[in-house]
Amino acid sequence: MEEQKAKRNITRMLLILFIVAAAAAIAVIVWALYFRKPEVVLSPDYAPREEEPYAEDIPDDSGEKLTSPEGGGSVSITYSRNVSVDLGERRAALHFANPGKSNQDMVVQIVIRDNVIVQSGTLKPGKQVDSLELLDGAEEQLTEGTYEGGFNVLYYDPESGEKAVVNTEIPIQITVSK
Amino acid sequence: MRKTGSFLLAVSMVLTAGGTTALAAGGNADLAQGNQSIDVEARYESSAVTPEVYSVDVSWGAMQFTYSESGTLDWDPESHTYSDNTDAGWTAEGNTVAVTNHSNTQVTASFVYDSLEDFAEISGSFDKMSFALPSAENRELDDGELKDQATLLLEGALDEKNTEFAKIGAITVTIE
Known part of the structure; x- marks a missing residue:
């Protein structure tokens, strides 16, 4: 009886962990798709001192x-x-x-x-x-x-x-x- | 029997001397004269590709604009106000952008003026928003059809504190 209860608790814990992990993954995906700001690369106002190495x-x-x-x-x-x-x-x-x-x-x-x-x-x-x-x-x-x-x-x-x-x-x- | 054998030998020698090549498939031989001709056949097949090469010249003038006011502000003692008899407007120096096409395909050039944030009250537009230039294929380098230009016009008032030339906007030329 005790053993079954312990097994049930472990299963419940695993289920909770899985739900938390899934929720975190969904949150990251939603953030990446809709809220993450793209890295802004500003066009230089003055030409870079370094010439293009592959030129x-x-x-x-x-x-x-x-x-x-x-x-x-x-x-x-x-x-x-x-x-x-x-x-x-x-x-x-x-x-x-x-x-x-x-x-x-x-x-x-x-x-x-x-x-x-x-x-x-x-x-x-x-x-x-x-x-x-x-x-x-x-x-x-x-x-x-x-x-x-x-x-x-x-x-x-x-x-x-x-x-x-x-x-x-x-x-x-x-x-x-x- | 000996005569027959000699005749066959002679025929085989003539055939050998006349050219075995002539007897190859597709050929014919004029054995009597010892000449031969071989049909040579030809056909055209193109696998050469002509990739599009874009080559465009863009030139622009000084793009210096002066906003000037002239006339008078006349004081009216009856109403204690000024009556505005001034005239204001823009004059430009080098306000054209020219595009020349040297590509082996047609291009379209279009023009947009963007004001800087501090000068948002001044807008700009071109007399030609866009124009198409034909392919330079089979045309001279200085063919007038390959070149066209657009002129920038400004609207709005410039604040009187700007007495020196300062950058107020930028032009984007899109080549499609």
Whole structure:
């Protein structure tokens, strides 16, 4: 009789523990889905001092500059609208170039639903990138599949490093794999 | 019997000398003249792909705007108030954004002005909200059709304390 009572108590305790754990899990899921604020990555007002480490010279770039309106700026951008992300390697494979004819430095961000998952260092005119590292924690926000996202391209004065009054947004398709 | 054997030997020698290749499948031989021709057939098959390459130039002017008031505030002694005979408005220097398409596909450029929080009372709009530019395929580099521009216009009043140029907003050009 006593033994049965003890067994019943243990079962009840286990059941309570299970219910508490399940409730905690549900609470975490609800918080993650509806209340967690996405990490905000602010676009720098001045160009990063560090040049993008994965940047390479654009082959056969003439470097002949565009004519720039007085007091303004001129840029040229060359890109592909398909980007793939490898979660295992924490890398994005893309094609983005700041041809030598630009007269502004650039920073390119990859954005999915207002979340910046990639931000390059400074890309000087005449440089291109085919690979960029994911920002810390970005891989936790993504799962395998295809996303509609965008390039956010920021321009900076090469002398003062000051951000230009104009920026560019470009819709892209991002394929995420493990 | 010996004659028959000699004849067969001669025929087999002619056939050998005439070219065994000519007797391969698909060929024919003019054995009498010792010439041969082989049919050569060809067809076109394309597996080359033409990926879309986007290449766009964007240029902008100084984007400096001056809000100025002119006229007079006339004192009215009868009502002890001023009657407002002033005129105010914006003048701009370099308020255009130009886009040139060098892509092998059409692009559409659209323009949005966003005020900074401290200057929310000033709004901006473009004379062209968007425009499409054709593919640069088979067009000269300086083809006028590949370039267009939009002009920014501001509305609202700037506070009189802002006597120096200060950043009041930013422009986003979306290329689709």
